Amino acid sequence: MADENAPQHPAPPSAPTTSGTPGGSSSPSGAHSSGMSGGPGGPRPQGGGGRPGGPAKRGKRNFVRKKKVCRFCVDKVDYIDYKKAEILSPFIQDRGKILPRRMTGTCARHQRWLTVAIKRAQNIALLPFAAEL
């Protein structure tokens, strides 16, 4: 590390004598390690470059949230059948609550159809209103 920093920064005097030339020859690696030595200065240019591309990466919280896609849109569903309880069951909680859109990623239109379908299925005992005991 220290030897590659040598060309850009005044480093400890022992380093440049041993390997000043290899650091200078590989300039990209040198630039990278200089960022590491510079602490917060290093990640910042990278983050600035990534900002227009990926808005999910932002600030210190460096996690990428997976984009949720409406399952019904993917399958191009035009009608959600209330008779197929196995289709509806992933969208209810164990206790029988209908899951909100923000949890499942369902689009507004399909969520509207879905709630109707779930409520119909509940009425004919295909899905529970609430978990029993």
Place this chain on the structure above:
Amino acid sequence: MEERQYDLIFICRPDTPEADVDKVIATLEHAAVEKGGKIEKTEKWGRKRMAYRVAKLREGFFVYLVVRSSHGEVVKELERRLKVAEPVIKYLTVRLDEELKRQEKLKRHRDRRAARRPRKTAPVPPQPSSPAPSGEQSAATS
């Protein structure tokens, strides 16, 4: 009045012999015809576990019918018969023709768009359902 389509599901006690279930279906069919309707489809789903207890039972014999009629008298009569039928513990009638109409319309719309899409450069899809490029191709070829 134009014809309407209904789904009719009813649940019998699980211990009723199938002959009795058939009898119920037969009476319903008879009543529907009498009132000017028609039972298009009959499906016996058989014994299934119910999601909650109905009449202190956990299981039920599910029967699914598709009813067509042009006035509400038919459904009224069918529901009355189901109410008095001994083995029936639960029933549900759902009017479906409008939803099926909507489904058809959406499908037509989608097919039309899939058909003309290859010529145009893809604009922003007007529908919220953003079709995947692979699915589109398959839709266009089919």
